[in-house]
Amino acid sequence: EDQVTQSPEALRLQEGESSSLNCSYTVSGLRGLFWYRQDPGKGPEFLFTLYSAGEEKEKERLKATLTKKESFLHITAPKPEDSATYLCAVQSYGGATNKLIFGTGTLLAVQP
Amino acid sequence: NAGVTQTPKFRVLKTGQSMTLLCAQDMNHEYMYWYRQDPGMGLRLIHYSVGEGTTAKGEVPDGYNVSRLKKQNFLLGLESAAPSQTSVYFCASSAGEARGYTFGSGTRLTVV
Numbered sequence: 402e403d404q405v406t407q408s409p410e411a412l413r414l415q416e417g418e419s420s421s422l423n424c425s426y427t428v429s430g431l432r433g434l435f436w437y438r439q440d441p442g443k444g445p446e447f448l449f450t451l452y453s454a455g456e457e458k459e460k461e462r463l464k465a466t467l468t469k470k471e472s473f474l475h476i477t478a479p480k481p482e483d484s485a486t487y488l489c490a491v492q493s494y495g496g497a498t499n500k501l502i503f504g505t506g507t508l509l510a511v512q513p
Numbered sequence: 514n515a516g517v518t519q520t521p522k523f524r525v526l527k528t529g530q531s532m533t534l535l536c537a538q539d540m541n542h543e544y545m546y547w548y549r550q551d552p553g554m555g556l557r558l559i560h561y562s563v564g565e566g567t568t569a570k571g572e573v574p575d576g577y578n579v580s581r582l583k584k585q586n587f588l589l590g591l592e593s594a595a596p597s598q599t600s601v602y603f604c605a606s607s608a609g610e611a612r613g614y615t616f617g618s619g620t621r622l623t624v625v
Contacts, residue, residue: 501614503548
């Protein structure tokens with residue numbers, strides 16, 4: 402069964418203090434790994450898709466990396482506006498269609 | 514620039530009442546999904562559609578029905594609401610396999 406586990410559940414950083422969020426996954430065959438950002442009271446917002454081990458993608462202060470077992474979301478010199486819940490999701494070749502399996506997220510709080 | 518629009522945004526139902534949640538997308542996406550989000554459980558797939566006139570069950574379909582009579586609309590129905598269906602419901606759409614989802618802003622449903 403496809404599974405996604407995110408850690409830590411919550412993370413508090415000082416502004417400028419870099420860190421990483423982890424997403425461990427188990428799938429029958431990885432079609433894609435997705436990162437989303439979710440602000441309180443809003444729907445998830447798409448950040449990145451990674452398709453194969455070794456792949457990296459960047460957007461402003463965020464950098465996502467992928468291995469065969471996990472993905473990391475690196476946050477460099479975060480700002481308070483980076484505070485949100487970050488969701489990881491996977492799509493596998495074992496599924497019948499474009500279904501995503503989501504982790505429970507990491508709640509990030511960046512203090513000024 | 515609407516993307517995915519969900520109505521209503523909030524609703525309170527009494528146990529046993531019925532209601533329909535509407536999702537509309539203007540991106541000509543083939544795939545549409547309904548998820549529910551509960552604390553500590555993450556996003557769970559209720560039903561999905563791979564094209565106009567098609568629907569399929571997701572991870573937690575019991576107590577819900579869906580219809581996709583038009584490509585741009587995906588309706589989620591609760592025939593007899595139960596307190597266990599208190600949740601935040603998100604609709605999403607995507608252009609195809611291994612593509613990111615675009616989410617709506619959610620419907621917060623409380624069943625009393």
